[in-house]
Amino acid sequence: MSSPRVQKYFEAMPQQIKNLGGYTYNFRTVIVWQGRVTTGPNAGKDAMVMDIDSATWADNNRRVLILATPASDLNATAAMKTQSHAAGNYIDGSVRFAMYVETPESWTNAQAYFTRAVEHHLRGQLGSPVEVFYGANDVQPILEGVNGGTSGQETTSTFVSAGTDIPALWPAPGGV
Numbered sequence: 394m395s396s397p398r399v400q401k402y403f404e405a406m407p408q409q410i411k412n413l414g415g416y417t418y419n420f421r422t423v424i425v426w427q428g429r430v431t432t433g434p435n436a437g438k439d440a441m442v443m444d445i446d447s448a449t450w451a452d453n454n455r456r457v458l459i460l461a462t463p464a465s466d467l468n469a470t471a472a473m474k475t476q477s478h479a480a481g482n483y484i485d486g487s488v489r490f491a492m493y494v495e496t497p498e499s500w501t502n503a504q505a506y507f508t509r510a511v512e513h514h515l516r517g518q519l520g521s522p523v524e525v526f527y528g529a530n531d532v533q534p535i536l537e538g539v540n541g542g543t544s545g546q547e548t549t550s551t552f553v554s555a556g557t558d559i560p561a562l563w564p565a566p567g568g569v
Contacts, residue, residue, distance in 0.1 A: 396439055399461045399488055402519065403427050403441040406459075406511075409518065410443070414510040418445050425456070426540050433537030438462055439488075442540045445507065450533045453498065455507035458534035459515070461488040464522075489522040490515045493534035493552050496527040512558065520560045526552035 404427070407420035425442040444456035464487040492512065497505035508525075515523045528534065528551055 399439040430538040440539045452531045458493040460491045491524045493526045522559045524557040525555040528552040
């Protein structure tokens with residue numbers, strides 16, 4: 394079941410990042426891809442790709458791929474999920490995020506600032522756990538089924554997790 398809540402987060406995110414970072418871009422034009430992952434190990438999850446530089450990839454673009462995973466226990470136990478009273482379907486509106494970014498050439502440049510703004514929005518403003526994956530400096534964030542990723546293009550094989558950051562004062566990772 395697709396989460397309309399997550400899609401609304403994605404639609405509002407460019408404006409929130411614009412406000413946080415002091416950017417001047419047209420927030421309606423920066424979403425490169427948004428929707429439901431249809432293939433690969435992340436099929437069924439919501440994702441988006443945002444690039445505030447260009448719709449065409451180039452090294453050092455401020456581009457991020459964000460994947461929303463329904464929050465659950467480690468075994469995804471059905472009894473731990475919320476069901477809709479109307480249809481008896483599981484509701485997957487509560488999520489944690491994974492963000493895939495190119496490693497900045499410098500941790501003080503515009504690309505690093507953008508990465509921190511996106512993470513701050515997800516973890517700080519939305520209050521969601523965020524796992525950050527960094528790739529090589531010249532590697533575009535691609536995931537199978539997202540942003541033109543084809544079969545077998547699983548970003549986690551080339552992108553390395555920098556760990557999961559959870560919002561302050563939460564006893565355990567959950568989701569928004």
